Amino acid sequence: MAGGWEQARRTAGDVSRRIGRSAVGAGRATARAGRGAGRMTVRAGRGAASGTRRVGAASRRLTHAQGAGRTGLGQLIELTALESAGDALVTAALAGTLFKLPVNEARGQVALYLLITMIPFVVVAPFVGPVLDRFRSGRRFVMAGTLFGRGLLCFAMAAAIVPGDVFTIFPAALAVLVLSKAYSVSRAAIMPNVLPADIALVTANARVALFALVTAGVAVPVGAGVSAWLGAEWTLRAALVLFLLLGVLAVRLPRHVDSPDLDVLDGDPDEEGQERPARWRTLLNVGPVVTEAMAANVAVRLYSGFLLFYLLFLVQDRNLPGLAPPVTIGLLAVAAGVGGLTGTAVASWTRGRSPQVIVLLTLALSLVTTVVAAVFFTLWAAVAVALVAAFAQGLGKLALDAIVQREIGEEVRSSTFGVVEAFLQVSWVGGGLVGLLLSLFTEGSAGLTVMAVVLAGSLGWLLVRRRRRVDARDARVEAARAARPRPEQDPGKDPEEHTERRPEERPASPVGNGSGHTTTTVVRRDAPPPDRRTKPLTNPHG
Structure with a gap:
């Protein structure tokens, strides 16, 4: 009997050792599989990072082409593209609450939706535009303010979207639209300041719009996916972080984005001798x-x-x-x-x-x-x-x-x-x-x-x-040509002897032109001094 118990104990020990060796082997295999999966994950992460860097480098080459990187146009394109992505995230987050087009609803509700969309523009036209004109020398900070403001509004909407606080979400969404349009107005106004000599205005505007469309097209499905997976509040929080970072980038735009105050003085005569008003253009003209x-x-x-x-x-x-x-x-x-x-x-x-x-x-x-x-x-x-x-x-x-x-x-x-x-x-x-x-x-x-x-x-x-x-216009040009005085000449005399000098003109010092002759520069006595002349107000590249 004792021998039987001993044999049974040995058999049980052998089975236990085998089970232990099997468990150890399984653990080692699991560890090896884990290390392999980790290496694959690292490789995938490195591949994704490498692909992202390549896409970023290609985008940077496109945005900074033709001198856009030197003038600041490239930075403005990148800023606007990411700003458009942030707006797309907000739209995707609110698509199921406020901005869903009620196609299957009554036509009266659709008409109400249309009228509501006019509210931000009614605010932008009489108020935001004049304010932006008063801060021409600080447009970078105005643009940064619109981005920071949208970030804070996203924070408020993220806190209100779970309990369904429509009285917070609705005004905040309209304020986001107002700030978005204010940014667009500022961006369009500063475009001549960052325009390279080799790019026309239409081309520069198209380049900005193209990158904005592409980034918005990528951000909408991403935002919709995040909203469906984690909730709309997390999409708004992601937009919050993005807008705050973009506000910092807006402040870091080149300084020449800001326009200095124009030296337009009342009483300065224009080309026709009339007094030039301080504002050469008005919204009614x-x-x-x-x-x-x-x-x-x-x-x-x-x-x-x-x-x-x-x-x-x-x-x-x-x-x-x-x-x-x-x-x-x-x-x-x-x-x-x-x-x-x-x-x-x-x-x-x-x-x-x-x-x-x-x-x-x-x-x-x-x-x-x-x-x-x-x-x-x-x-x-x-x-x-x-x-x-x-x-x-x-x-x-x-x-x-x-x-x-x-x-x-x-x-x-x-x-x-x-x-x-x-x-x-x-x-x-x-x-x-x-x-x-x-x-x-x-x-x-x-x-x-x-x-x-x-x-x-x-x-x-x-x-x-x-x-x-x-x-x-052609009639005015012909009339000006016909009214131009022509000095009469005596065929037997030098034409320079019959050149009449107007009382309001005085000759300047002769200047040699390198060919043995001299040219006389005529200066108007009533011309304003150089330091009081108006700076050019139109784009020379247009």
Whole structure:
């Protein structure tokens, strides 16, 4: 019996040792697998970091090309692109609460949504623009203030979104829109200060818009994914960190971004001898070129707002057959996105071409496409007009920005941009309301016919106005040439002996020109001294 117990004990010991060796082997295998997984994770992390560095280096080469890195344009492009990503994160976080387009709701609620979107622009035009003009010498800090302010508002919305405090979220969201537009106005106003000599204004604006669209397109799905996984409050907290970092980067922009106070003095005579007022431009007199560009963009923006809501309600009422409503809406959205991106790319390609002509061509293209779509109205005709409307809106707005930057002086440039943004938003809302009303009474091609008449009237009026302006300018030039005095000469005498000297002119010292002759410089006695002359207010590169 004792031998049996001994044998059993030995057998149990052998089994225990085997189990122990197996456990040790399994532990070693697990450790080896863990080390292998760790090495793979490290390699993947290094690969991701290397890919990120490559993308960053490629982006830096694009943003700093053609001297943009030396003038500060490259830093402004990067700042605006990341700022657009922050706004996209906020939009993605609030998409399920405030900014979700209620397509399936009553038309009255959609109209209320449109009217609410006008509130930030009503604030920007009369208040924000003049304030920005008063702080021309501190635009870096103004831009940084808009970024810091949005960061703090994101903090407030992140704290209020879990309990559903709409009375905090709604005003904060509107304030974010106001600060975003204030940043856009400031950025557009300082563009001539950072413009390299080799880049035209339209191209620089297009480069900024292109990078902003790309980063926003990347940030929207990321923000939507984070909101679905962790909650919208974490997306807002990520936007908070991003905005605070961008505020620091805005302060670090080159100093020449800030514009010094202009030496425009009351009583200084202009080229025609008239006294020059302190403000050479006012918001009621921005000049015919800016007025024409604004009118064309207003027509295109009204057309864009009309198409958005008109086509959406056609799809909802099943008056646009061909595909299922969700697929149709997605197709229209893709067409609009491609059109906007294409318009930005074309603006970058136009380089130094006339922005006035570009604005008129966008309006003409919208008219032709609308007429064709009204005659042959199908699903694909609707897709075509959605693409062309987004293309014309993007390209026309970039050309308008270049015109304002070139034509409007520093003292009211921000105010002018604020008014431009307000007019464009009001026209977009008006077009959306017209689309809502026409969707109740018309189907398909009838609404497009109405818009074709509006676009044709706008284009005809602008062409007539432009023709009159050009004819008046040519008449003034001819009249000035005809009124120019010509000294009479005696064929037998030297012409220099018959050169009359006006009483208000005095000769200066002769200056040799290297060929044995001298030239006489005539200086006006009533000309203002050099230190009191007005600095140039327009961009020399435009």
